[in-house]
Amino acid sequence: MPDPTARITSIDTYDVRFPTSRELDGSDAMNPDPDYSAAYLVLRTSAADGHEGHGFTFTIGRGNDVQVAAIDALRGHVVGRSVVELCADPGVLYRDLVGDSQLRWLGPEKGVMHMAIGAVVNAVWDLAAKREGKPLWRLLADAAPAWLVSQVDFRYLTDALTPDEALELLTKGKQGAAERAADLLRRGYPAYTTSPGWLGYSDEKLTRLAEEAVADGFTQIKLKVGADLDDDIRRCRTARAAVGPDIRMAIDANQRWDVAEAVEWTNALAEFDPYWIEEPTSPDDVLGHAAVRRGVHPVKVATGEHVQNRIVFKQLLQAEAVDFLQLDAARVAGVNENLAILLLAAKFGVPVCPHAGGVGLCELVQHLSMFDYVALSGTTEDRVVEFVDHLHEHFLDPVMIDRGHYRAPTEPGFSATMRQSSLDAYRYPDGAFWAADLAAPTPEARA
Numbered sequence: 001m002p003d004p005t006a007r008i009t010s011i012d013t014y015d016v017r018f019p020t021s022r023e024l025d026g027s028d029a030m031n032p033d034p035d036y037s038a039a040y041l042v043l044r045t046s047a048a049d050g051h052e053g054h055g056f057t058f059t060i061g062r063g064n065d066v067q068v069a070a071i072d073a074l075r076g077h078v079v080g081r082s083v084v085e086l087c088a089d090p091g092v093l094y095r096d097l098v099g100d101s102q103l104r105w106l107g108p109e110k111g112v113m114h115m116a117i118g119a120v121v122n123a124v125w126d127l128a129a130k131r132e133g134k135p136l137w138r139l140l141a142d143a144a145p146a147w148l149v150s151q152v153d154f155r156y157l158t159d160a161l162t163p164d165e166a167l168e169l170l171t172k173g174k175q176g177a178a179e180r181a182a183d184l185l186r187r188g189y190p191a192y193t194t195s196p197g198w199l200g201y202s203d204e205k206l207t208r209l210a211e212e213a214v215a216d217g218f219t220q221i222k223l224k225v226g227a228d229l230d231d232d233i234r235r236c237r238t239a240r241a242a243v244g245p246d247i248r249m250a251i252d253a254n255q256r257w258d259v260a261e262a263v264e265w266t267n268a269l270a271e272f273d274p275y276w277i278e279e280p281t282s283p284d285d286v287l288g289h290a291a292v293r294r295g296v297h298p299v300k301v302a303t304g305e306h307v308q309n310r311i312v313f314k315q316l317l318q319a320e321a322v323d324f325l326q327l328d329a330a331r332v333a334g335v336n337e338n339l340a341i342l343l344l345a346a347k348f349g350v351p352v353c354p355h356a357g358g359v360g361l362c363e364l365v366q367h368l369s370m371f372d373y374v375a376l377s378g379t380t381e382d383r384v385v386e387f388v389d390h391l392h393e394h395f396l397d398p399v400m401i402d403r404g405h406y407r408a409p410t411e412p413g414f415s416a417t418m419r420q421s422s423l424d425a426y427r428y429p430d431g432a433f434w435a436a437d438l439a440a441p442t443p444e445a446r447a
C-alpha cells in the first residue's frame, strides 16, 4: 500500500558535461565541436520505497548551466506535491508547469524553459514507472486509452486531432497489443546507426564503421552532410561502396541550408540513393520543408529533433512537409507532449523515427517507440530508432542493441538514471574530470 502522505522533498540538479568534442564524436555541419551534456535532475521523496525520479535534457556544452537554471526555476511547482497524486496523473503537473504565466512569457512552449519542463515531467514518469515496477513503455502500453487521452493537452491541436479521435486511435491500438508486446520482447525494435557518419571522421574511419554496422545487423546508416559538397560526394560514394546497394543510407544536414540550396545539394547527392534528407533547413520553416520535399522526391524528408512543440509538428503534418517525424524525448515537454505528437503522427499516418544519440536520448526514446508499436500505431514498418554508440556506460540501465534492434527494457522506470560515479566525475566545473582538466596548464596537457 503506497504511503498516501509521501511528498516530493527535493529536486537536485546537476550540470553534467562530457568532453566528446576532443574526438569529434557528434560533429556535424552546424555543430563542429559538441561536448555532449545533460542538464540533469533527481526528484527525491519521503516515501519509504526509496524510489527517485531521474530526468534530464540534452545540450552540447556551453549553456548547460542556463538549462540547469531553468530547471531550478521550476522547483517551487514540484516540491511538496503528493507523490501518489503526481504519479497517478502526471498531466496535472505538466499543465501547471506549461501554464506558469510568468515563465510562459519566455516561450511560450519553446526553448530553454520548455526543455526544462520536459526534464522535470520525464523525471515524474520515471518515478511513476519505478513505483509501478514497470519499464515506461509497458506502463504506457498497459494504460487505459481514456487515461492516456487525459494526459494530452489538446490546446491548439483540435483542428487536426480531437480527444475523441485520439481515444479511437488508442482503443484500436489495444487490439493485438499483447501479441505485439511478446514480439517486442522477443525481437526488439528496429534501429539505425549514425555512428559511422560524423563529419569529422576520416574516410578510413567512415568505411570501417560502415562495414561494421552492416556486419552488426543494421540495415540503415546515416551520414552527416552539408559543409562542403565535394566532400559530401566523396563521403557518400565511400559509404555506399562500403555498405552496398541494399542498405538504406540517410543523410543529415543539421539545418545548414536555405530552401533552394537544400534542394540542389540533395539532388547533387541523389546518385548515391540517399534514403532521407534530415533537417535540410530551419526546424521552424514548415513551408520550406514542404518545398524541399517536393523538390527532392524520391528522396524523403525527415525532421523533428529541434521542433519545439506539438503545434509545429501539427503544421509539418498538415503541410505534408515530412515523410518521417523525428520526435525527441527531451526537447518538448516530456512524455505528455510526446503522447500528443505520437497521436498526431498516427492520425496522419506518418512513421515516427525518433532522434537519439547525445547523452541518454537512446535510453529515453526507445520507450516511446516501443509504446507506439505495442499500443498505438501497431507496426514497426518503415520505423527505426536512431542509435549512436556513445556514453551508454554512464547509465544504470543502458540500451542493449542486438542484431540491429533495441532490446526492450525490462527494468522499471524510464532508463534515465545515470551512475553516481559519472555524476561525480563529469559534473561541471567541479567534478573530478573537469577539476583536473581545468587545472591543466595548457590545452595540450588536457585529457
Ligand SMILES: [Mg+2]
Pocket (backbone or CB within 6 Å): 252, 254, 278, 279, 305, 355
Ligand atoms: Mg539529426
